[in-house]
Amino acid sequence: MPPLGPDTFGFLITDIARLLRRNFEREIERAGVPVTPAEARVLAHIARCDGIRQTVLADRMGMSPMSVTSFLDSLEAAGMITRGPDPQDRRAKRVTLTDTGTALLTPIAQAGQKVRATAMAGVAPSDQDAFHRAALALRDNLGSTSQPPAEGSSK
Amino acid sequence: MPPLGPDTFGFLITDIARLLRRNFEREIERAGVPVTPAEARVLAHIARCDGIRQTVLADRMGMSPMSVTSFLDSLEAAGMITRGPDPQDRRAKRVTLTDTGTALLTPIAQAGQKVRATAMAGVAPSDQDAFHRAALALRDNLGSTSQPPAEGSSK
DNA sequence: AGATTATACTAAGGTAGGCTTAATATATGC
């Protein structure tokens, strides 16, 4: 059993996530995008499946429907998304991006890309690829997001 | 610019971190270890450098000294650590693990190992190695923890 | 038709993991 320390897998990932978040927040703010990282994530998920139902979105994001509702409330109030009726199930609502929301995707992506570039500086491309492959596997293994059929990728 | 989506680097890492944390929490609870993941991390850092000063610990962990104080308060109250005077600087305190705290390291490590195994299932060993290498680089690149000279490794 | 389950939401409150400003007492270094 190797020594428990800062480089232990779980702590390492947690560190990275925290640092990523800090950097992302900074870049997003610089870009003048008025969302939090988690909100950005919600937007990204919606962008991936525009018109998605709230419960499906929650499932995809691996969080409770109620938490999703909170995020959607904020995003809707900010004019970034709209929620409209589902013609096939009157209980449900489908979430779509507004033009305002859609316009935010590029700066968000750019901010993310910038952070990613910083993070990956000096890492061999093959290691980067391996990292991404492993990361996808990790996420799947740890259970969660049932993705729609991969429709082209990543990054 | 690739499409923004759930597999975007930053969101992917965030997802993994969140899932790791959930799994870790569950395993820790199963093991009957009364700490939160963040507390476990603090313990791990202390274990790495027993007798470390609080400010150094904060720096190592990439967080503010005051936040560290909060964590240490909890851990000390739980009898897992002690804070004693630094013979070389009377302003400072050195943090050490108690026997109680030390005894928690193994179950914590085991819990972490279990989660890691789950996460890495089916990932080629070479990809695992690459992942770890890249992860270390990522953390360094994103800035933070000045590590003591690597004194043997990891995982 | 009635029972059960599903969808979105409101209300309320909580945990965890930090952060910040402000200030204090004491100690160290120049």
Add this chain to the structure above:
DNA sequence: GCATATATTAAGCCTACCTTAGTATAATCT
């Protein structure tokens, strides 16, 4: 002496979720 360092207290804030409880409405199953 003055500036900086160390740990701490006080207070309040933000983000990212979670949970129980309940409601109105709708869909599905028996």
